[in-house]
Amino acid sequence: MxxxxxxxxxxxxxxxxxxxxxxxxxxxxxxxxxxxxxxxxxxxxxxxxxxxxxxxxxxxxxxxxxxxxxxxxxxxxxxxxxxxxxxxxxxxxxxxxxxxxxxxxxxxxxxxxxxxxxxxxxxxxxxxxxxxxxxxxxxxxxxxxxxxxxxISGKALPSSDVATELARLTRENADLRRHVPGNAELEQRETARMDAITRALEGNKILIPLWERASSTWEKPVEMTLFDFFLRFAPELVVETSTAAAAEYIPIGVCEMNPRGVQARWVVPQHDLNLWLTDLMALGLVRPSKRKHAAKDKNQYWRLSRTGRRFLAHVRRTALETGGHRHVGFTSEYPVVMDGEFK
Missing domain, CATH: 3.40.50.360 (Flavodoxin domain)
Known part of the structure; x- marks a missing residue:
């Protein structure tokens, strides 16, 4: 105009x-x-x-x-x-x-x-x-x-219909702004969501069977909560990992078995691993990776979802702020400390 x-x-x-x-x-x-x-x-x-x-x-x-x-x-x-x-x-x-x-x-x-x-x-x-x-x-x-x-000239002004529509949109925008939650409310919702995921993970335990390749025998299954399993396994999923690599990592990185050499001595069954990943996916923490791989690569790849990254950051940050972080990892000897309690 x-x-x-x-x-x-x-x-x-x-x-x-x-x-x-x-x-x-x-x-x-x-x-x-x-x-x-x-x-x-x-x-x-x-x-x-x-x-x-x-x-x-x-x-x-x-x-x-x-x-x-x-x-x-x-x-x-x-x-x-x-x-x-x-x-x-x-x-x-x-x-x-x-x-x-x-x-x-x-x-x-x-x-x-x-x-x-x-x-x-x-x-x-x-x-x-x-x-x-x-x-x-x-x-x-x-x-x-x-x-x-x-x-501006009155002739250059929009018609009455346009002015009415603009007024209606302005009112709707004002109503929407009133219903948009503030930062404090969003933070409360996020905290409540993280707490709900924590309760779900802590309320479910898994048995991790370990197969020793050298002697072809089963070790005594390791029992832990899904919360501990996720905390120890999640860093491997920040980028992505294959189920084959995860099967070799879990005995040492999650169950803390002594590696006794360079080559992995133990593996976990693929069907159990898929079940645990499915449980984590049900909580919105992991998802199949969308990154492309070679055509001959038949492995399944998993990674953290957006919610999983936020949850992992929330738990690790809480541990750091409360002094529960240990560089040797989260073990029974050095537990994760959240809100002043041992998890």
Whole structure:
């Protein structure tokens, strides 16, 4: 949409009518709305009227003469308008005339006024040229430096149907925002979910049968909770692992059997391993890996799910914060400590 700015004009100094007319013409040719406060006598009216007018303005542009014939009353009224504009956050542009007056020294009160404008965060002071090109450049710098909402034509506004739909969407968005839980509520939900998974894992025990390859005999099954099994096995699933590799890792990494050499001496049955992985998958902790492998690779690959990674991080972080972490691993000798209790 074509945005137009309402620019209020004022001047300080005698016989500046032609300069104001040039500025009015320039603003009009730029497609904006000029309001000459000095010519219309608005600055001589009640301050309440001036305030209401400046409240509707986008910018305030002034032509300031620095000669000795500047009227103190005129300067005072313009300063009052500037103070009101500053209250409303209206950016101000001061175009200086007679930078070096040939007929007398620069008025000190005018110089102080210009200095305050330079120091203002919404003020811009520039020299006033003799052509509208200079005025256009100054106004464009004012518009670019201080963006304002401006005005648009009623014809450019959306139809009533569009406005009604926007209002409806705004209400729906506000309702949705009210129902979106805050950070504290989300954290409580996440903690409750982690606690529910912990209870489910701790409430179920598994027997891990171990097959010794060398003697072809079964070792005594190792009993543990799914919670302990997951904590010891999960680090292998952070990236992914195959069921074949897991069958060799579990006797040493989970059941803590003495390896006695480089080659794995024990394995666990594949069907039991698949059952344990299925139980963990039912709790949303693991899932089959989607990474591609060689066509001749017939292994099954598993990895932690997003929930599994969050749960593992939650348990490990809790152990670290409560001092239950041991670099030798979580064993019966060095248990996981959560909330001040041994798990």
């Amino acid at each position: 074509n945005v137009r700015y309402q620019v209020s004009l004022a001047s300080v100094g005698a016989e500046l009518r032609s300069e104001r007319d040039l500025l009015v013409k320039t603003i009009t040719e730029m497609g904006h709305i000029p309001i000459d406060l000095t010519t219309a006598g608005v600055l001589e009216l009640d301050p309440g009227i001036i305030r209401r007018h400046l409240e509707r303005s986008d910018y305030l542009a002034m032509i300031i003469a620095q000669a000795e014939d500047v009227s103190e009353r005129e300067l005072g009224r313009v300063q009052l308008a500037c103070n009101m504009a500053a209250d409303f956050g209206v950016p101000m542009l001061a175009l200086m005339m007679d930078v070096q007056p040939p007929d007398g020294p620069v008025r000190q009160d005018v110089a102080r006024f210009l200095q305050r404008l330079r120091m203002s965060p919404i003020g811009l002071v520039e020299e006033c040229g003799d052509s509208n090109v200079s005025a256009v450049s100054s106004l464009n710098r004012l518009f670019d430096r201080f963006e304002r909402p401006g005005w």
